Amino acid sequence: MTRTMTGLLTSIALVPCAAAAQGQLNLYNWGDYINPAVLERFTDETGIEVTLDTYGSNEEMLAKIQAGATGYDIVFPSVHMHDIMFQLGLLAETDIGSHPDFDNIDPQFVRAQTDPDAEYCLPYAWGNVGIVYNKALAGDISGWSDFFALGEDGKKIILLDDLRETIGIGHIMNGTSVNSTDETEVEAAAQYVIDHVDGVSAFSYDSIPLVQSGDVAAAHWYVGANIFVQEAPDTLGYIIPEEGATMYQEDMCVLESAPNKENAIRFLEFYLQPEIAALNVEQQLNGTPNVPALDLIPGRIADNPTIYPPQDMIDKLQIFTDLGRDLQLYNREWTRIKTAQ
Amino acid sequence: MLKRRKTLALLALLGAPTAFLLVFFMGPLVIMAIYSWLTPGLYGGVEWELFHLNYGRILGWANTRYDQFDPVYLTIFLRSLRLAALTVLSALVICYPAAFWISRMRPARRNLALFAITLPFFVSLIVRLFAWVLILRPTGFLNQALMGLGLIETPLEIIYTDAAVIIGMTYIFIPFMFLPLYASVEKLDPALIEASGDLGATRLQTFLRVILPATAPGIAAGAVITFIPALGNFIVPSVLGGAKVLMIGNLIEQQFLSARNWPFGAALAMLLMAGVLILLMAQLRLARAAQGEPRR
Numbered sequence: 001m002t003r004t005m006t007g008l009l010t011s012i013a014l015v016p017c018a019a020a021a022q023g024q025l026n027l028y029n030w031g032d033y034i035n036p037a038v039l040e041r042f043t044d045e046t047g048i049e050v051t052l053d054t055y056g057s058n059e060e061m062l063a064k065i066q067a068g069a070t071g072y073d074i075v076f077p078s079v080h081m082h083d084i085m086f087q088l089g090l091l092a093e094t095d096i097g098s099h100p101d102f103d104n105i106d107p108q109f110v111r112a113q114t115d116p117d118a119e120y121c122l123p124y125a126w127g128n129v130g131i132v133y134n135k136a137l138a139g140d141i142s143g144w145s146d147f148f149a150l151g152e153d154g155k156k157i158i159l160l161d162d163l164r165e166t167i168g169i170g171h172i173m174n175g176t177s178v179n180s181t182d183e184t185e186v187e188a189a190a191q192y193v194i195d196h197v198d199g200v201s202a203f204s205y206d207s208i209p210l211v212q213s214g215d216v217a218a219a220h221w222y223v224g225a226n227i228f229v230q231e232a233p234d235t236l237g238y239i240i241p242e243e244g245a246t247m248y249q250e251d252m253c254v255l256e257s258a259p260n261k262e263n264a265i266r267f268l269e270f271y272l273q274p275e276i277a278a279l280n281v282e283q284q285l286n287g288t289p290n291v292p293a294l295d296l297i298p299g300r301i302a303d304n305p306t307i308y309p310p311q312d313m314i315d316k317l318q319i320f321t322d323l324g325r326d327l328q329l330y331n332r333e334w335t336r337i338k339t340a341q
Numbered sequence: 342m343l344k345r346r347k348t349l350a351l352l353a354l355l356g357a358p359t360a361f362l363l364v365f366f367m368g369p370l371v372i373m374a375i376y377s378w379l380t381p382g383l384y385g386g387v388e389w390e391l392f393h394l395n396y397g398r399i400l401g402w403a404n405t406r407y408d409q410f411d412p413v414y415l416t417i418f419l420r421s422l423r424l425a426a427l428t429v430l431s432a433l434v435i436c437y438p439a440a441f442w443i444s445r446m447r448p449a450r451r452n453l454a455l456f457a458i459t460l461p462f463f464v465s466l467i468v469r470l471f472a473w474v475l476i477l478r479p480t481g482f483l484n485q486a487l488m489g490l491g492l493i494e495t496p497l498e499i500i501y502t503d504a505a506v507i508i509g510m511t512y513i514f515i516p517f518m519f520l521p522l523y524a525s526v527e528k529l530d531p532a533l534i535e536a537s538g539d540l541g542a543t544r545l546q547t548f549l550r551v552i553l554p555a556t557a558p559g560i561a562a563g564a565v566i567t568f569i570p571a572l573g574n575f576i577v578p579s580v581l582g583g584a585k586v587l588m589i590g591n592l593i594e595q596q597f598l599s600a601r602n603w604p605f606g607a608a609l610a611m612l613l614m615a616g617v618l619i620l621l622m623a624q625l626r627l628a629r630a631a632q633g634e635p636r637r
Binding site: 057059060062063066084087088156158161162163183200201202203204206210213214215324325327328329330331332334335336338339 | 381383384385386406407408409411413414416417471474478479480481500501579580582583584585587591592595596597598599600601602
């Protein structure tokens with residue numbers, strides 16, 4: 001998964017030449033978060049033209065939808081945002097959970113508290129947030145302590161420009177929950193980051209080229225970094241930190257304001273097919289909740305422990321929940337982190 | 342009768358742009374001003390309940406679980422002021438001599454030079470800023486060139502510092518500074534300079550007593566239209582400052598997006614605007630005082 005600035009700035013329209021136009025489907029997704037081949041296949045099979053706009057964060061998407069952006073049919077919120085959007089009445093009921101093919105979905109991925117029977121959204125993809133590093137500069141690193149030790153050695157590291165992810169590292173190192181709403185725990189977690197901020201040269205999503213060129217030794221990044229590791233295995237590496245890490249999961253949701261609801265539900269059903277989920281993973285190199293798809297995924301992906309980690313590592317992955325008003329505790333600390341130097 | 346018809350026509354003509362400005366310029370400002378006094382909604386937006394702690398957080402009287410006074414916001418204001426002022430200064434240092442040079446070129450070359458200065462506008466800002474990342478990073482063009490020439494031994498730490506932000510902002514605001522400067526430099530009558538020399542003024546005296554006052558309006562205009570967008574800029578600090586050089590624009594953006602606290606963002610924006618207005622009025626006053634000063 002590549003959550004880059006491009007999400008903020010580009011909006012690509014994919015308009016494949018379909019046989020006969022059977023209507024439209026407008027996706028609003030994270031940047032580079034779906035294999036274009038999946039969309040082409042959908043258009044080939046149904047004749048429905050697909051357009052794709054992208055965003056860079058859950059909040060950006062929510063702000064846009066709340067501000068009244070219409071025309072989008074499907075969005076891809078993270079689980080906690082799925083809950084928020086449900087509570088705000090922005091999602092349409094799809095009954096995707098009652099579709100016979102829904103048996104393909106591993107039930108542990110139906111995570112949203114507000115949607116326990118998947119009456120609204122389809123679990124789409126998941127992954128962890130770890131460390132991508134330059135092998136020559138970082139050597140063999142295995143976790144967050146090694147990562148911050150690089151900074152203390154005078155090498156450069158980059159953290160994500162994301163308040164929950166970054167303060168989350170502090171929580172993991174302090175042994176507190178990444179969803180803590182205890183003021184002293186949040187402050188302590190932020191303090192951990194502040195205490196190690198000297199080696200942090202930036203907070204950015206666009207760190208991979210700098211890791212590759214050796215400008216920085218390592219960066220906090222998503223499992224999607226494996227796409228780049230695969231292209232330059234001698235230079236780059238990706239790990240899930242041994243101390244633990246966060247994970248994310250996005251769900252595919254149909255908007256209440258969707259102009260093409262039927263086509264949108266059709267896309268959800270289309271995506272239930274194991275071949276389609278596998279086709280997406282082949283390019284995205286991330287986790288799918290679709291169990292039979294796992295048998296169709298190439299071995300180099302299915303056997304990669306940073307993409308499909310063993311159970312004891314999965315147990316160390318924490319997922320963000322919605323904090324409501326308590327997000328403001330993190331907001332305050334985040335400003336403190338960004339001005340501490 | 343005829344006069345009345347003219348007045349009506351004028352009203353009709355001016356009415357449309359006035360209405361446009363009222364709706365699309367004043368409207369958003371009024372919304373922001375109102376939002377800054379409301380309670381933050383749980384998931385962005387506002388709840389229609391009066392709330393003064395958005396300002397209390399910045400100015401000193403807030404002390405609740407979610408809204409606490411923190412001097413860090415004023416620090417960020419001051420830092421933004423400093424970076425914007427340095428941007429104006431460095432743009433001026435580059436553009437002032439360039440304006441003289443270009444104004445004395447042959448017309449064909451002059452047009453080419455003017456075109457070259459506006460050329461960057463034709464390329465997306467983001468693309469240009471990422472090009473600066475490639476130039477400034479440790480293994481980038483600048484450091485490689487300097488190391489190749491033997492001028493430095495270890496790469497300069499420029500990227501993700503204040504310096505990178507100033508370089509980036511200077512770069513994007515050069516046309517803003519240059520065009521008003523050029524307009525006033527071009528109008529400068531060379532005869533005045535000759536006369537000043539003939540009357541025995543030294544070069545420095547000519548510059549300080551003749552050239553500088555004559556081009557002062559251009560300097561002031563360039564400084565103002567560079568300073569204001571530089572002060573609120575958030576894309577340069579985010580790309581070239583690595584989001585570590587936090588400016589007020591970044592702080593406001595953070596409130597509207599990741600922090601989902603629109604009223605606090607609105608309050609910050611209102612105070613930023615108030616600060617800019619105060620500075621502008623001070624500048625206006627100084628300019629008037631300077632003009633009113635009797636020349637010896």
